[in-house]
Amino acid sequence: MAPKQLYWSASFTHRDANLFPEPTKFDPSRFDEGGDHTLIPFSYVSFGGGPRMCIGKEFAKIIILTFLHHLVNRFRWDLVIPDEKVEYDPTPIPVKGLPVRVLPHIPSVP
Numbered sequence: 001m002a003p004k005q006l007y008w009s010a011s012f013t014h015r016d017a018n019l020f021p022e023p024t025k026f027d028p029s030r031f032d033e034g035g036d037h038t039l040i041p042f043s044y045v046s047f048g049g050g051p052r053m054c055i056g057k058e059f060a061k062i063i064i065l066t067f068l069h070h071l072v073n074r075f076r077w078d079l080v081i082p083d084e085k086v087e088y089d090p091t092p093i094p095v096k097g098l099p100v101r102v103l104p105h106i107p108s109v110p
């Protein structure tokens with residue numbers, strides 16, 4: 001008899017409406033600490049969990065936060081293909097590589 005295999009995917013857990021109501025809605029408040037939303041342990045697992053959890057988690061979050069801060073404040077950016085298809089293998093991969101058009105903000109006149 002062939003051995004049974006169990007396959008688990010973080011991205012499917014993250015889109016489980018039992019864990020995250022309206023999972024595709026952009027709602028950063030769902031991660032607020034002390035609010036109405038209490039995250040169930042091991043439900044948000046982008047960096048894994050337990051003793052082998054990603055050692056670069058906090059470093060990666062600071063780098064991403066800094067990058068997004070500059071991208072949002074200094075540039076205007078548009079998706080080149082707004083309705084680009086995303087495939088899951090098992091992580092989400094935009095089929096065309098998610099090209100964006102980045103333009104500097106026009107400086108405001110004092």
Ligand code: HEM
Nearest residue numbers: 045046047048049050051052053054055056057059060061
């Ligand atoms: C967005 C960025 C990142 C994501 C999503 C990510 C995600 C992950 C995940 C899912 C694991 C496996 C955890 C587990 O098995 O439970 C892992 C392990 C690991 N990550 Fe990251 N990671 C990121 C950035 C980084 C950075 C910047 C570093 C180093 C500077 C790093 C170093 C490591 C190492 C060394 C492990 C192996 C830990 C071990 O096996 O004990 N990662 N990461």
